Amino acid sequence: MTPPKDFTATVGSDMRVSQRRVLFVTRRTSPQVKTYDEERVQTFPEVLIRALLAIECMVIALVLMSLLFNAPLEGIANPTNTPNPAKAPWYFLGLQEMLHYFPPVVAGVLIPGLLIIALIVIPYFDINIEAEGLFLKNRQQRLRLSMIVAGALTIFLWFFDVYVALAPTVFVAALLVLAAFSTPESPSRFRRYLALRPISWWIMTWFLIELFVLTAVGTYFRGPGWSWVWPWRS
Amino acid sequence: MPSTIETYFDKLERTRMWRSIFRSGRGSSTLHNALAIQQNVFLHLFPTKVRKRMVGLEATWYLGTLTLGTFIILVVTGVLLMLYYHPSVPQAYSDVKDLQFVVSSGLFLRNLHRWSAHAMVFLAFAHMFRVFYRGAYRAPREFNWVVGVVLLLVTLLLSYTGYLLPWDQLAYWAITVGTNISSAVPLIGDKIHFLLLGGNQVNANALLRFYVLHCVILPLTAVLFLAVHFWRIRKDGGLYVRESEPGTAGAQPQPASEERKKL
Numbered sequence: 001m002t003p004p005k006d007f008t009a010t011v012g013s014d015m016r017v018s019q020r021r022v023l024f025v026t027r028r029t030s031p032q033v034k035t036y037d038e039e040r041v042q043t044f045p046e047v048l049i050r051a052l053l054a055i056e057c058m059v060i061a062l063v064l065m066s067l068l069f070n071a072p073l074e075g076i077a078n079p080t081n082t083p084n085p086a087k088a089p090w091y092f093l094g095l096q097e098m099l100h101y102f103p104p105v106v107a108g109v110l111i112p113g114l115l116i117i118a119l120i121v122i123p124y125f126d127i128n129i130e131a132e133g134l135f136l137k138n139r140q141q142r143l144r145l146s147m148i149v150a151g152a153l154t155i156f157l158w159f160f161d162v163y164v165a166l167a168p169t170v171f172v173a174a175l176l177v178l179a180a181f182s183t184p185e186s187p188s189r190f191r192r193y194l195a196l197r198p199i200s201w202w203i204m205t206w207f208l209i210e211l212f213v214l215t216a217v218g219t220y221f222r223g224p225g226w227s228w229v230w231p232w233r234s
Numbered sequence: 235m236p237s238t239i240e241t242y243f244d245k246l247e248r249t250r251m252w253r254s255i256f257r258s259g260r261g262s263s264t265l266h267n268a269l270a271i272q273q274n275v276f277l278h279l280f281p282t283k284v285r286k287r288m289v290g291l292e293a294t295w296y297l298g299t300l301t302l303g304t305f306i307i308l309v310v311t312g313v314l315l316m317l318y319y320h321p322s323v324p325q326a327y328s329d330v331k332d333l334q335f336v337v338s339s340g341l342f343l344r345n346l347h348r349w350s351a352h353a354m355v356f357l358a359f360a361h362m363f364r365v366f367y368r369g370a371y372r373a374p375r376e377f378n379w380v381v382g383v384v385l386l387l388v389t390l391l392l393s394y395t396g397y398l399l400p401w402d403q404l405a406y407w408a409i410t411v412g413t414n415i416s417s418a419v420p421l422i423g424d425k426i427h428f429l430l431l432g433g434n435q436v437n438a439n440a441l442l443r444f445y446v447l448h449c450v451i452l453p454l455t456a457v458l459f460l461a462v463h464f465w466r467i468r469k470d471g472g473l474y475v476r477e478s479e480p481g482t483a484g485a486q487p488q489p490a491s492e493e494r495k496k497l
Binding site for chain 1: 267268282289334350354371393394414415417
């Protein structure tokens with residue numbers, strides 16, 4: 001007995017169009033096939049009109065903003081007069097904030113380099129494909145492991161006095177503990193939600209909060225010599 | 235009784251010229267609508283049909299569409315700004331001053347370019363996080379996620395190179411702070427710094443380099459990757475739907491439907 005094949009082979013009969021067509025139907029059919037009978041709308045005109053409407057609304061908002069607020073323009077560039085603080089554009093202020101704590105090779109090269117690599121490899125790691133709640137299996141062991149990681153991160157950030165990045169880390173660690181002691185059947189909606197979050201969600205959410213906090217601090221809370229200022233006191 | 239405009243369009247669509255350009259033919263049948271997408275070099279990047287529940291606002295928030303929208307605004311306003319701008323020192327600064335005070339609608343043009351640029355960076359980030367939280371990077375869409383990361387980097391570089399062009403204090407020192415970081419790269423840091431600026435500090439050479447990057451190299455790169463990005467959506471089976479993929483929350487119907495309500 002030969003083992004059963006993983007596919008069936010047929011030969012197409014439309015010889016006039018293509019001389020020979022061999023069709024392989026594998027056992028594991030592609031995921032798209034399953035939802036083929038789902039209700040669909042035509043891209044033209046339905047989807048294109050919606051896309052145009054969405055863009056049009058945004059254009060109106062941006063035009064109004066451009067009429068109301070002027071883009072900043074300071075004096076001509078002067079290499080002999082350094083403003084204090086000299087700030088990068090807002091989307092790099094998170095990195096500039098890191099630059100305040102770590103040497104340039106860490107904050108300017110290592111961290112952004114690792115971030116880009118981490119983003120690129122996301123879809124290629126099974127850890128990011130798993131969609132089960134982090135603590136639904138091996139709760140004790142996983143809680144211990146995540147506390148070790150969060151603890152190591154906390155000590156590291158404490159050691160370098162990076163309190164700005166420390167606060168979100170402690171916040172996410174607290175949520176992790178709450179999630180570990182929540183079940184999908186919990187009466188609280190928030191705790192049900194947390195209990196179902198997979199590990200990739202936790203990592204990305206930690207990153208998102210860090211990004212938001214660091215950027216906000218760099219933008220609004222840093223003054224001369226990168227010292228802490230309160231934006232409402234200036 | 236059709237209105238005048240309808241009859242006008244009806245006649246227009248019958249002309250030989252129209253038919254030579256748009257080959258999908260007249261009518262609004264499913265076939266005609268599909269051909270309208272298929273037979274157009276730009277639109278054929280998109281699928282002819284889209285799942286109905288992906289058209290609603292709650293699935294995607296239209297963040298990708300809006301990012302493309304900002305890019306289009308930026309190309310149009312950017313080309314108009316180029317007509318008034320010389321990438322030289324100190325002419326660049328006075329050109330921007332002229333845009334503010336002399337050129338008709340120059341102030342508005344620059345404002346729109348500036349705010350749209352900020353919006354594009356923000357929307358690209360938002361789009362990335364939205365795609366992540368929906369899990370839309372899963373197979374077979376892995377590579378399109380990578381293309382998206384490249385596009386995010388190109389967006390950041392576009393915004394960053396544009397930051398220098400007004401040649402004011404804000405521009406000069408932001409670029410000085412940023413490019414100084416490149417010197418920190420081990421071994422070849424100073425070489426990269428020199429290559430970026432065309433010198434050892436931000437000067438007229440750096441302005442020209444950033445101008446070429448901002449107006450030619452990076453927009454072309456963006457268009458190239460955008461085309462791949464859109465085309466891959468079609469090739470990877472349309473916009474991501476949770477329930478259609480194995481190993482997601484869709485395997486258990488209860489949380490999946492709850493999930494959709496929350497989104």
